[in-house]
Amino acid sequence: MSALLDKPAARWWALAVLALTQLVVVLDTTIVAIALPDAQAALGMSDDQRQWLVTAYALTFGSLLLLGGRVADYWGRKRTFMVGMVGFGLASAWGGLAQGGTELIAARAVQGVFAALLAPAALAMVTVTFPHGKDRNKAFAIMGIVAGTGAAIGLLLGGVLTEFATWRWCLLVNVVFVVIGMVGGALLLTESKAEGDNRYDVWGTVTVILGLGSLVYGFTRAEHGWGSADTIGFLAGGVVMLAVFVWIQCRVAQPLLPLRVVAHRVRAGAFLVQAVIGSVMLGSMLYLTLYFQIVMGLTPLLAGVANVAMTVVIMGCTPVSTTMLDRFGPRPLLIAGPLFCAAGLFFFAMAITPAGSYVTQVLPGLVLLGIGFSGLFVPLQNLALTGVEPHDAGVASATVSSTFHIGGSIGIAVFTVLYAHTVADSLGSGAGQLAAFTDGYSTAFLAAGVGMLAAAAIAAFLIRGTKDELMPPRAAEHATVLVGAH
Known part of the structure; x- marks a missing residue:
């Protein structure tokens, strides 16, 4: 197998594995949208719970993406990729088998957590595999096309699965992609990570997650009135936590998000x-x-x-x-x-x-x-x-x-x-x-x-x-x- 990896063509096979990962992460933002009415009816979910099936994934993914990039760079990109794959597959299976609305929302949130490991690890490996030149531009053009069409593929695939199978397969189908990605990753991807003294910005991570989560939840509570105590409390708490995050970023040696x-x-x-x-x-x-x-x-x-x-x-x-x-x-x-x-x-x-x-x-x-x-x-x-x-x-x-x-x-x-x-x-x-x-x-x-x-x-x-x-x-x-x- 090492002889295969030494061949230039192996880089493009590795890119196929990484592009598949990009596709799964992007289409999961939309594939569930088509299944929402069926899932809501099957699990007896309220309209408020229904919107959280999309929000839970997007919020955890977006909040943890920067941390996921740090983990990939510091811990090892292939290692992070493989862990992310396993976790994403298990969370997808959990969601596909969920018996209640709250359980399904929790599974979607866990999907977002592992997607935040997968996405930066995969894209970082593209930068390492194609460090410069025309091949690099071509590789990222392919990743860009996959990202740009993934949302539409998610809507179409979600429609097909919901129509001819069940809404549950909009989540269970990820297990198939994960198995392919894990086999291809194990055979074709090589390990890399940043050198030097690398430290995680733990408090920055905690405050930005709490701030964003509180802010989004505060907006959802506005359904009960913009002047209600919980709406104002969560929105204010989110702003305070984000202000603390900025304060931390100004003072730590290796910030999660350099303010520059x-x-x-x-x-x-x-x-x-x-x-x-x-x-x-x-x-x-x-x-x-x-x-x-x-x-x-x-x-x-x-x-x-x-x-x-x-x-x-x-x-x-x-x-x-x-x-x-x-x-x-x-x-x-x-x-x-x-x-x-x-x-x-x-x-x-x-x-x-x-x-x-x-x-x-x-x-x-x-x-x-x-x-x-x-x-x-x-x-x-x-x-x-x-x-x-x-x-x-x-x-x-x-x-x-x-x-x-x-x-x-x-x-x-x-x-x-x-x-x-x-x-x-x-x-x-x-x-x-x-x-x-x-x-x-x-x-x-x-x-x-x-x-x-x-x-x-x-x-x-x-x-x-x-x-x-x-x-x-x-x-x-x-x-x-x-x-x-x-």
Whole structure:
């Protein structure tokens, strides 16, 4: 076997294993979304519990991603990869066999914990396996394509499994991927880790997890009133914990998140825009999926297929966006992209009705969203590394991924509160159930559209500079590196 590993072709087989890992981690963000109505009915879950099936995974994944990168670099990337694989597989099996809503939510949270080990370990091994040159660019292009299409694959696969098997297979299918990944990882991956005196920022990790968790939970409690004691208490507690986290990062020798990474104006703008994108993609798209199944009455399979239209537009427009990025730089794309997304979301808010017509009330909005998102993904990764020193490249890119999932967690919580209040008001005024649900979805889309307008404003005010200033050669070369040696 060692002779095989010495061959150049073995690197590409190793990349196939790592790309599979990337696919599993990304699609698990969306594969469960299609199964939510069936899982909710089967386990007798409330609407509040239903949204936590997505939030629990995104929150633990996003909160622990930076720590996962540190563990991979310090403990060993292959070792972390294998442990992450085993844990992710066991958590998926637990979720697939869960007999209650609380148990399923707990399994989803554990999935997120091990995904936070898997993702950075896999991407760090790509940086080690392909250290430079055209092969490196090609490898990360493949990883980027997998990441970009994983969400759509999750929706489609979730629809197929829910339709022809059961919602439980949306989780159990991960066991198959895990077995393939473990065998391939054991045979093809080599160990590597950062050298030197490496220490974990334990208190920084604890405070950021408590802060983010308290903040997200506080938003979910807002359903009972923004002025209620528990809502204010958890939101205030989250802010205090995050302030303590920042204080710790200023004083420890090896911080979990060096503040120089987020203090840069352009990078700060990129992180904020990414957080809004996460809230829109995970939050509002969840409600579009529910609209397809609950109001329009589409089967899970057709609901998955209906969502693919946006991904097709993204893939078709990305080459154009890449050409524009090379010619004009990232700033125009990061202003125009959110505006297109906002237009699509406002279209949903105004167009959808209880009768439901996919071609006239949904498809135009998906096209606008696809155009908008195609102009956002590539430039955001470039800006993540603007002015970053090489040893901070990994943590800077990991922060982009973290802000996406944390933004998604907060977005889902906020949209759920707005949805619940609107549905209650509509039912109280005499509206039918489907009409009330549609009103709730429209409110969520409206709020998401306002968020995208805010993202465009953030880009306009914070992301400034010439193309060469915003995309220096070193940043452009490593733009797709999501996690590396810190």
